[in-house]
Amino acid sequence: MTLFTMITIFVLAIFVGFEVISKVPTTLHTPLMSQTNAIHGIVMLGGLIVLGYANDGVEYVIGTIAVAFGAINIVGGFMVTDRMLGMFSKKPKPKAEAGGDGKGGGS
Amino acid sequence: MLLAVLKPGGDLATALYIVSFSLFIIGIKRGTHPTTAKQGNLIAAGGMAVAVATTLLLDGMGNWGLIIIGLATGSAIGFIASVRVQMTQMPQMVALYNGVGGGAVALIAWSEIRHGISLGGAMPLEELIPTLFAAIVGSVSFWGSNIAFAKLQDLIPTKPLAVPGQQFINAILGIGVIVVAILIAINNDPPSQGLFILILIAAAILGNLVVLPIGGADMPVVISLLNAFTGLSAAAAGFALENVALIVAGTLVGSSGTILTLEMATAMNRSVPNILFAGFGGAPAGGSGAAIGERPHTSIGAQDAAIKLAYADTVVFVPGYGLAVAQAQHAVKEVADELSKRGVTVNYAIHPVAGRMPGHMNVLLAEADVPYEQLREMEDINPELPRTDVAVVIGANDVTNPAAKNDPDSPIAGMPIIEVSEAGEVIVIKRSLSPGFAGIDNDLFYEPNTSMVFADAKAAASEIAAEIQNL
Numbered sequence: 163m164t165l166f167t168m169i170t171i172f173v174l175a176i177f178v179g180f181e182v183i184s185k186v187p188t189t190l191h192t193p194l195m196s197q198t199n200a201i202h203g204i205v206m207l208g209g210l211i212v213l214g215y216a217n218d219g220v221e222y223v224i225g226t227i228a229v230a231f232g233a234i235n236i237v238g239g240f241m242v243t244d245r246m247l248g249m250f251s252k253k254p255k256p257k258a259e260a261g262g263d264g265k266g267g268g269s
Numbered sequence: 270m271l272l273a274v275l276k277p278g279g280d281l282a283t284a285l286y287i288v289s290f291s292l293f294i295i296g297i298k299r300g301t302h303p304t305t306a307k308q309g310n311l312i313a314a315g316g317m318a319v320a321v322a323t324t325l326l327l328d329g330m331g332n333w334g335l336i337i338i339g340l341a342t343g344s345a346i347g348f349i350a351s352v353r354v355q356m357t358q359m360p361q362m363v364a365l366y367n368g369v370g371g372g373a374v375a376l377i378a379w380s381e382i383r384h385g386i387s388l389g390g391a392m393p394l395e396e397l398i399p400t401l402f403a404a405i406v407g408s409v410s411f412w413g414s415n416i417a418f419a420k421l422q423d424l425i426p427t428k429p430l431a432v433p434g435q436q437f438i439n440a441i442l443g444i445g446v447i448v449v450a451i452l453i454a455i456n457n458d459p460p461s462q463g464l465f466i467l468i469l470i471a472a473a474i475l476g477n478l479v480v481l482p483i484g485g486a487d488m489p490v491v492i493s494l495l496n497a498f499t500g501l502s503a504a505a506a507g508f509a510l511e512n513v514a515l516i517v518a519g520t521l522v523g524s525s526g527t528i529l530t531l532e533m534a535t536a537m538n539r540s541v542p543n544i545l546f547a548g549f550g551g552a553p554a555g556g557s558g559a560a561i562g563e564r565p566h567t568s569i570g571a572q573d574a575a576i577k578l579a580y581a582d583t584v585v586f587v588p589g590y591g592l593a594v595a596q597a598q599h600a601v602k603e604v605a606d607e608l609s610k611r612g613v614t615v616n617y618a619i620h621p622v623a624g625r626m627p628g629h630m631n632v633l634l635a636e637a638d639v640p641y642e643q644l645r646e647m648e649d650i651n652p653e654l655p656r657t658d659v660a661v662v663i664g665a666n667d668v669t670n671p672a673a674k675n676d677p678d679s680p681i682a683g684m685p686i687i688e689v690s691e692a693g694e695v696i697v698i699k700r701s702l703s704p705g706f707a708g709i710d711n712d713l714f715y716e717p718n719t720s721m722v723f724a725d726a727k728a729a730a731s732e733i734a735a736e737i738q739n740l
Binding site: 163165168171172175176178179180182183184185186187188189190191192193194195196197198199200201202203204205206207208209210211212213214215216220221222224225226227228229230231232233234235236237238239240241242243244245246247248249250251 | 277289293294296297298300301302303304306307310311313314317320321324325327329330331332335336338339340342343344346347348350351352354356359362363366367369370372373374376377379380381383384395492493496499500503504506507508510511512513514515516517518519520521522523524525526527528529532619621624626627628629631632635636638641644646
């Protein structure tokens with residue numbers, strides 16, 4: 163890839179990013195952040211490439227830590243986002259029933 | 270024996286990376302509504318799976334033992350953290366994720382430099398410059414995020430810590446880092462690893478010093494900004510590695526962080542440089558301190574508050590970070606449930622900086638099963654407040670202070686607020702009349718239509734819920 167191909171991709175990605183992300187409502191900003199943390203885990207690819215082609219001690223250490231850091235971002239980021247979004251999309255119905263049950267037991 | 274291995278930088282590998290970043294964009298696009306966001310998150314995760322699988326299938330990859338150790342350790346930590354984390358701790362967790370992301374980028378940049386040296390000869394500038402950029406920004410993000418984490422986790426004081434000559438030291442460090450980076454770039458045949466490590470260390474100190482003086486109330490901006498930084502550093506790493514997935518994904522994260530940073534700064538009516546370089550509380554506050562508690566105000570008990578609420582038609586709750594600290598979300602939801610049963614319309618007015626990170630308060634309330642439709646943004650709810658019978662302020666202070674609108678000399682003048690004083694009646698649940706982060710008295714407390722309930726937010730809300738039930 164030439165430098166200018168990459169700059170073209172970068173500039174277009176800025177516009178796409180601003181366009182898409184500015185439509186995310188304030189209410190979902192925390193999940194958005196943890197999701198972008200997860201997407202940032204893409205740097206693990208760099209770590210994998212470093213480690214996959216490493217052939218000295220320092221590279222082994224750098225690569226393994228970079229891969230582990232990336233994996234934390236990916237696994238932790240997507241999972242915690244899923245957990246949070248589950249709270250937003252929860253149907254109020256079953257909750258109301260659960261509350262009703264509690265009341266019924268009490269009275 | 271596995272699938273045919275992919276040529277690094279080859280057509281198929283690049284095509285798969287394009288699939289991967291497309292899935293990220295679709296995933297974020299689906300995140301614009303709560304009903305589709307969960308699915309969007311899965312789509313983005315699918316994109317990540319494609320990207321990782323593609324990389325693992327590259328021709329010539331080795332050291333599988335170490336790769337498995339790295340993947341397994343990181344995945345285990347990520348898994349445990351994501352299951353255990355409390356929603357109140359989300360800001361810390363995101364700070365930590367920003368940190369490890371930045372750290373990974375700095376390490377990869379270091380390895381790129383070593384790779385360049387090992388090849389012998391000059392390192393091409395279009396590779397060297399993004400590598401240096403990634404190293405600097407990655408190192409600043411890593412250390413800055415760790416400090417932000419430590420502050421949010423109360424491991425170090427959240428008060429703004431001022432070091433004498435701070436600005437000067439930061440400026441010297443910042444200029445020094447850039448000068449050394451230029452030296453490496455000029456003398457790139459081969460680049461000096463010693464100078465590179467010097468850059469990593471100087472950037473590390475800079476990351477520490479920039480975030481240390483920033484107070485707790487400014488954390489939403491800091492976290493968003495570090496998020497933008499890590500994204501940019503990933504995009505830079507993508508330039509160095511000539512990897513489209515890294516460039517696009519990093520840029521998406523950078524855009525997101527930038528948008529959130531600007532939104533948070535606007536919500537506090539402060540500029541980003543002002544937050545970074547003039548710690549909150551650095552300005553003297555409390556000139557009006559003597560007057561606090563001496564101005565006439567109305568104080569009521571839980572029972573009176575319950576009556577006011579129960580006979581209202583519309584009630585708006587205005588939660589602040591104090592609500593989260595008191596863990597009062599569920600108790601407030603109980604009050605709301607009791608009111609709903611009596612046919613009262615209930616909404617929540619959420620200021621953008623109500624929590625410790627963008628959207629934090631919304632997550633805390635969603636966890637307490639508050640329906641999404643009742644979570645209203647500031648601009649959306651303000652026009653309705655004049656038609657609201659009772660506004661209940663819980664654990665919020667500065668974001669409701671009418672001085673921001675009425676008093677041009679106030680330190681918070683111009684800050685967008687939730688205009689609760691427009692409502693028919695205001696109930697403020699608060700421990701005392703003490704000022705908020707901005708250190709100024711809140712005129713709201715002394716308005717004729719305001720009643721104060723002096724109590725712990727959680728205890729008061731539970732009591733009010735019980736009183737409404739008994740009416």
